[in-house]
Amino acid sequence: EVELVESGGVVVQPGGSLRLSCAASGFTFDNYAMHWVRQAPGKGLEWVSLINWDGSDTYYSDSVKGRFTISRDNSQNSLYLQMNSLRAEDTALYYCVKDKSIGDDPSYYMDAWGKGTTVTVSS
Amino acid sequence: EIVMTQSPATLSVSPGERATLSCRASQSVRNSVAWYQQKPGQAPRLLIYDASTRAAGIPARFSGSGSGTECTLTISSLQSEDFAVYYCQEYNNWPPRLTFGGGTKVEIK
Numbered sequence: 374e375v376e377l378v379e380s381g382g383v384v385v386q387p388g389g390s391l392r393l394s395c396a397a398s399g400f401t402f403d404n405y406a407m408h409w410v411r412q413a414p415g416k417g418l419e420w421v422s423l424i425n426w427d428g429s430d431t432y433y434s435d436s437v438k439g440r441f442t443i444s445r446d447n448s449q450n451s452l453y454l455q456m457n458s459l460r461a462e463d464t465a466l467y468y469c470v471k472d473k474s475i476g477d478d479p480s481y482y483m484d485a486w487g488k489g490t491t492v493t494v495s496s
Numbered sequence: 497e498i499v500m501t502q503s504p505a506t507l508s509v510s511p512g513e514r515a516t517l518s519c520r521a522s523q524s525v526r527n528s529v530a531w532y533q534q535k536p537g538q539a540p541r542l543l544i545y546d547a548s549t550r551a552a553g554i555p556a557r558f559s560g561s562g563s564g565t566e567c568t569l570t571i572s573s574l575q576s577e578d579f580a581v582y583y584c585q586e587y588n589n590w591p592p593r594l595t596f597g598g599g600t601k602v603e604i605k
Contacts (some may be wrong), residue, residue: 408594418532418540418583420594432592435497468539480528481587481594484551486539 375399375485377469382490389433389459390454393490395452395469403447404481406472409454411465412489419465423472437463452486459494466491498522498586502597508605513572517600519562519584527563528588533581534599543582544569551588571602 381393393409409421422443423432431443440454452469471485499522509515519529527547532540542551544560547567557572571578584597 417599418534418585418596419583420596423592423594434593448522462536473545480545481528481593482542482545482585483532483540484542486541488539 377485379467379469379487379490380398382467382492384493384495385459386496387494389494390460391456391492393456393467393469393492395487397450397452397469397485398486400471401410402445402450403407405474407443407445407452408470408472408483409443409452410468410470410483410486411463411492412421412468413462413465414467421467423479424452426477428434428476454482459492461494464492464494481491497593498525498589498595500584500586500595500597502582502584502600504600505598506601506603508603509574510605511576512573515574515578515602515605517569517571517582517602519567519569521565521567521586521598524564525586525588528586529560529562529567530585530587531558531560531569532583532585533578533580534583540583574602578602 376398378396406425424443440458444453466489468489469487470483473480473484501520503518527557531544534540548560581601600604
């Protein structure tokens with residue numbers, strides 16, 4: 374069974390930095406692209422970032438580009454999100470999400486989600 | 497940026513009735529649309545991809561249709577466990593700028 378467990382969410386001041394982690398199990402991690410998706414309190418879903426199977430390609434939403442960095446360690450079955458220059462509008466539940474993937478290419482839709490980790494940006 | 501607009505925002509339906517949820521794209525997304533279900537306090541679940549293909553384990557009462565700028569999710573006979581928020585998502589852009597709709601809440605009438 375696929376399991377994705379996020380960690381690292383805390384309360385941080387505006388302008389601060391944070392690194393989220395996601396531990397993956399139950400599937401061959403290095404066969405799949407991975408995403409981060411966030412959900413602000415009481416709001417809808419917002420895609421944040423995508424990384425391909427070997428980390429050679431990364432993509433970001435305009436709202437986080439230049440501030441966030443997605444990475445992965447396939448030897449540790451782990452996904453990361455380095456978040457810098459945090460703003461109040463980054464406050465959200467952050468989900469680690471598995472791409473359904475077809476061969477070496479992402480499918481760009483998401484077939485397994487973690488329970489999320491909460492990031493609060495507040496002074 | 498592609499904007500995905502879902503309607504209605506809230507749909508009140510009685511158990512056993514049919515529910516039709518719409519998703520309109522600001523430009524053509526071909527059939528590159530997925531649908532997700534989210535229940536309170538839970539992570540989303542993939543229902544439909546490529547506009548009309550049911551994901552593994554999804555009951556046949558869920559069906560997707562459409563292409564271009566208009567897609568529809570139909571739940572043929574609502575069960576108690578289907579009351580939730582539903583999101584559409586497009587994946588037609590290159591480079592990827594994946595976009596979700598604002599969601600439709602299906603509530604008990």
